[in-house]
Every structure is written in C-alpha cells, then in structure tokens.
Amino acid sequence: MRLLIVEDERRLALSLARGLTAEGFTVDVVHDGAEGLHRAVEEEYDLIVLDVMLPGMNGYRVCSALRAVGDETPILMLTAKDGEYDEAEGLDTGADDYVTKPFSYVVLRARIRALLRRRTRGGAPVITIGDLTVEPDAQRVLRAGEEIVLTAREFAVLEHLALHAEQVVSKREILEHVWDSAYRGDPNVVEVHISALRRKLDIPYGRRSIVTVRGAGYRLTAGG
Amino acid sequence: MRLLIVEDERRLALSLARGLTAEGFTVDVVHDGAEGLHRAVEEEYDLIVLDVMLPGMNGYRVCSALRAVGDETPILMLTAKDGEYDEAEGLDTGADDYVTKPFSYVVLRARIRALLRRRTRGGAPVITIGDLTVEPDAQRVLRAGEEIVLTAREFAVLEHLALHAEQVVSKREILEHVWDSAYRGDPNVVEVHISALRRKLDIPYGRRSIVTVRGAGYRLTAGG
DNA sequence: AAGGGTGCTGAAGATCCGCTGAAGCAGTCT
C-alpha cells in the first residue's frame, strides 16, 4: 500500500510517515502543495493524505486539480478546526474524508484503513500475542477466546503495544501515537491506562503479559 | 524519505539532488560543513550524504559533532580516493557507510537504499556474543536462551560493551556513553555496575565473559 | 616481600520511578 503525505509541518509529517511505515505502508512525503500535486500525478498511490493549509498551493486546490484530471485516488484531508476552512468545502472539492487537527495517530490510521477498505477487500490484520487476540477492525480483544471489554483509550494503548510486541515501548512513544499531538499532559495517563489494562486482561487470568521495564517503558510479551 | 546532501561541488550536488528527487526522495542541499551541521541538527532527516572535503568544516568533523550530540541519522560519506582521507577514519567518526569518488549514481543510490532499509525495517540488530544475546529493542538479555533481568543502567553498560565486543572499553568511555554528559561522579559507579552484571550473567553460569583489563578497562568476550 | 595502586563488593542512604485509589471534569445518553 503506497501513501503520499502532503504536509508542510515537518515534525508531523515525519511522525506520520514513521508510524505508517512501521505498519507496512510505503510512504512518500512532500511538504508543499505544488510538489504534492506533481507527485500525485506522476506516481500511483493508494491514498493521499493532504493538509489543507499548505504553502504555495492549498489542499483544496490540489484536490480539485487532481479530480479535474480524472485522478480518483482516495484523498484524506487534514483541516485545522479554526473555521477558516470547513469540512463541506473539502468534500465539495472531491475529498473522500477529512480529519480535523489536532488528531491522534490512531484516529488517522483508522480513517486511512476505512478508506482503503472501501476500495480493497479486507482490513487490518488480527494480531496474536500468546493467547491474546487483538482485532483492530472490530476494536475487540480476546484472552483465550474470551472477549474482554476495553474502552477506546485502553484499546488504543493495547493495540500500539501489540503492534510492537516483545519490544519495549516508551511512555513518550505511546503518548505520541495514542494521544493527539497537541496533548501536553502528564505521562502518568499512560500509567493509569496500563494499570486499567492489567486489571482487565492480566490479573483476572493470572498473567503478566504487560511488563514494566523501569526507566524505559512497557513490553507486551507472549510469555507471562 | 528526506535526504540532506552536504556537498560543495555545485554540479555534483545538483545532479545528485535531481536524480534522487526524481526517485521519490525529498532532498535538501547545502554547500558547506557548518551549514550542513546546522541543518542536520535543526531538521529531521532519514539520511545524510556528507562529503569529506568541505570548506570550513570537513565531513569528519560534521559527522563527529552530530554523533556527539546523540544524532543517529544514518550518514553516508563521500570520500576522494587520494589518500588524504581514508575509509577507516570515516567509519571511526560514526559514518554508516562510505563511497569513494568517483562513483556512479547507481552505486550511490544502492548504498542509500541499503542504509534506509537497515533503519526502517526491523530496528536495532540483535547482538550475539557466544551464548549471550543482547536485544536492544526489547531491552532484554538472554544467556543460553534464558532471560536475565537487568536494570536500565546495567543494560546500558552491557549494551555498550556488546557493541564493542572483544575490544577493551575504558571506564571513561563507558561513563561518557551510558551516563549523560553532565555527570561528574565517581568512575567507581562503573565498577559497581560491572560487578552487578557479573553477578547476574557470569557467576550463575560459571562464566567470565566480562574481563577486566587492568589500567585500561573491560572487554566483553565470547570465550570464558 | 613490602608497598602502592587498582579494582571489587557489601551496605546504606538518597533519589527516582511507577502504581493506584480517588476526585474532578467533560461529553453523551436517557
């Protein structure tokens, strides 16, 4: 799956690219509208993530231009919530979906998946760690076949851990992926949710699948 | 993928930038060492192509300076084959690969791809010294397949030794790498942690993998 | 063999880090 990200905020673009690459997408990034249009025309992408506010040529114009030349690649618009640009306008120009900033990585990923699913059959793969099963599309978790009900945040945290099973994931990294980038809160929220996760999916089953690595982060592991 | 090219020969820089841009990279070009260092620190790149012979500040110094501040961006060095600068020196200062001039574009591109693959696909490589396995991403150590729990500091010290296996590493060097640069404490801390490491991963297994080299430092070795 | 230097290690204090219960808050549903 090839994605094109057109986003002038380098930090954001980089973090999106890294996250999506890690999940198996092939990601190209450009930082201005004209270049984005050029690339979109030259290359074949499965989806384009397009920021509205761009130097030179804004996202709406890129989008319209693409549709004008008959390009049907799904477009996911990123809009700021300041009212200057609104959702309707984005959809009018031919975008398939939009996400307002600030957004969390998980939200964006979910929307991307939804758009891709619309085209191709089959969604995100199910992740299995020992007898723990994480179903991203169903937002459902099973321990030994038994369903465990999680809240949205809990699920997002678990999913991120599951995507990096057997590796240490820092609290900072979890914050960056699960919370929106504007979040400036205490890393303690992560601890609170980890605590909740353990209460639901480790303690009742006498497991220790979420391991604390002091000074480093957490590791979701099959053993334990 | 964002590349930074630091190259003073304008013709060459331009042609590389053109070629790489055409292949989907987003390329920035600067023409001297100091500016290159500045950009590399300010921005996030996926890879830096760095000429050795530069006006003002040569490539080795740029490379060393970047590594010194903890920047781990892959660096591909370009060296002239005139003997004044050699390959070993480039690698010593922390470059990931080097290409000698004159080189063909395809060779350079192949090297760039190889470096990018190394980073993106699967993280840090697992290190094996005899039956000792160090997994940087999982912050985990195995002796003969059996997991050994280490603290953060212990792991950091061991990892550093493992990265320089079979070589003598001085206490000063360990201090500089494992502790933050502001640390002004006693080098005895290193001894204390070495002691702890031996207690956990040598003594229980009757090994002597961490060898003291009096007056010089320590050596992690497969034999013993 | 003595002496100085270097390294080792057990213990203790200080510090840092993570966990968790509870309360406040915001959004949603009834």
Place this chain on the structure above:
DNA sequence: AGACTGCTTCAGCGGATCTTCAGCACCCTT
C-alpha cells in the same frame, strides 16, 4: 436536567535503583 461513562489529574505510597563510601583483595613493581 440528571445520570452515566470514560478520561485526566492529583497525591501519597512503596519499592526498585543508583550512587557513595569504606574496607578488603589482588596485582604489579620495586
């Protein structure tokens, strides 16, 4: 409006970890 749910913040506890220190052991030199 009121109740409910989930998210975040806060504060205190408990414990792991780091560092310092001091005495001992060992090695090399003289």
